Amino acid sequence: MARRILILGASSTLGLAVAQVLGAEGNQLWLTSRDPQKMADMSRQFVTARVDKFDALVPEDARGLRTEIQRGWGGLDGLVCAFGSGALKPVHMWSDQAAAEMMNLNVQALVRLGREFLPLLLKGDQPSVVLISSIMGVVGAAGMSVYGASKAAVASLARSWAIEWAPRRIRVNAVAPGMVPSPMSDTILGSLSPAQVAAVQGRHPLGFGESKDVAYAVVFLLGPEAKWITGVVLPVDGGYSAQ
Amino acid sequence: MKSNEFLAKLGETLMAEGSLTPDTQLSSLSGWDSMGMVAVLSLIDESVGASLPRGSLQKCERVGDILGLVKSHLSE
Numbered sequence: 001m002a003r004r005i006l007i008l009g010a011s012s013t014l015g016l017a018v019a020q021v022l023g024a025e026g027n028q029l030w031l032t033s034r035d036p037q038k039m040a041d042m043s044r045q046f047v048t049a050r051v052d053k054f055d056a057l058v059p060e061d062a063r064g065l066r067t068e069i070q071r072g073w074g075g076l077d078g079l080v081c082a083f084g085s086g087a088l089k090p091v092h093m094w095s096d097q098a099a100a101e102m103m104n105l106n107v108q109a110l111v112r113l114g115r116e117f118l119p120l121l122l123k124g125d126q127p128s129v130v131l132i133s134s135i136m137g138v139v140g141a142a143g144m145s146v147y148g149a150s151k152a153a154v155a156s157l158a159r160s161w162a163i164e165w166a167p168r169r170i171r172v173n174a175v176a177p178g179m180v181p182s183p184m185s186d187t188i189l190g191s192l193s194p195a196q197v198a199a200v201q202g203r204h205p206l207g208f209g210e211s212k213d214v215a216y217a218v219v220f221l222l223g224p225e226a227k228w229i230t231g232v233v234l235p236v237d238g239g240y241s242a243q
Numbered sequence: 244m245k246s247n248e249f250l251a252k253l254g255e256t257l258m259a260e261g262s263l264t265p266d267t268q269l270s271s272l273s274g275w276d277s278m279g280m281v282a283v284l285s286l287i288d289e290s291v292g293a294s295l296p297r298g299s300l301q302k303c304e305r306v307g308d309i310l311g312l313v314k315s316h317l318s319e
Contacts, residue, residue: 087285088281088285089281089282089285090278090279090281090282090285092255092256092258092282093256093282093285093286142277142278143278143281190294191281191284191285192281192298193277193280193298193301194298196277
């Protein structure tokens with residue numbers, strides 16, 4: 001049965017992979033991006049989907065999108081938050097402003113979205129939320145302290161929302177991906193020497209992943225097959241965290 | 244950015260105890276390790292807007308070698 005699913009940050013590498021899997025299953029998709037060019041690309045690729053401009057850092061965008069979805073669908077069966085930013089930077093290089101900006105996008109924006117979209121989830125059929133954490137929110141790594149702290153906060157949001165919303169039958173889970181090639185990982189790996197990149201890859205027993213590897217986990221957690229799973233932060237990391 | 248401003252920022256980045264000069268040996272600085280190189284790339288990107296190729300700092304031995312990589316972005 002087609003479900004009504006909103007993917008925020010759908011033009012990100014992971015968001016796009018999730019949209020492709022969900023679209024192939026015949027779900028109704030509402031996709032967002034803050035980049036007009038990427039919105040146009042998604043409109044061509046997902047001809048039946050609704051595509052809207054949305055910036056997670058703009059509070060009015062969240063309220064506006066909620067109003068639009070209320071008008072168009074009446075409720076939400078699934079929500080995937082796939083936006084975010086990352087950076088590899090030693091802690092003594094982080095300015096207060098840069099750290100606050102990352103926390104604003106990766107954490108604070110989710111708090112706002114949880115608040116804004118709860119009424120829509122309450123009107124959904126077996127509603128389920130999936131957040132994107134990171135294995136860097138589980139383990140430590142040089143240069144990843146601020147990003148890792150933000151992703152640990154995402155995992156914490158997923159766990160607490162799961163408990164808070166369980167009486168309302170809304171499930172909330174997160175995935176914690178390892179390294180998957182993407183513009184964000186290029187930013188991180190781009191500042192490393194080839195030997196350092198090889199070392200990072202070596203820490204993934206199954207090597208680097210693909211966006212679809214993570215997308216299938218997201219889709220599973222979203223779907224009714226996972227109806228007894230909530231509050232989980234699922235590593236999808238090629239064995240990185242098993243060591 | 245002026246060369247002396249960049250040198251001051253480079254000193255902070257590499258946690259140098261005194262002022263840096265072009266002749267300062269990078270190996271004498273406690274912050275010059277693999278993560279220090281990442282920090283310097285980040286500094287160069289943020290302060291002068293230059294994106295250096297991966298691993299470009301590996302061959303640098305003196306502060307002057309780093310200055311040479313970004314000289315076109317610095318003023319006197």
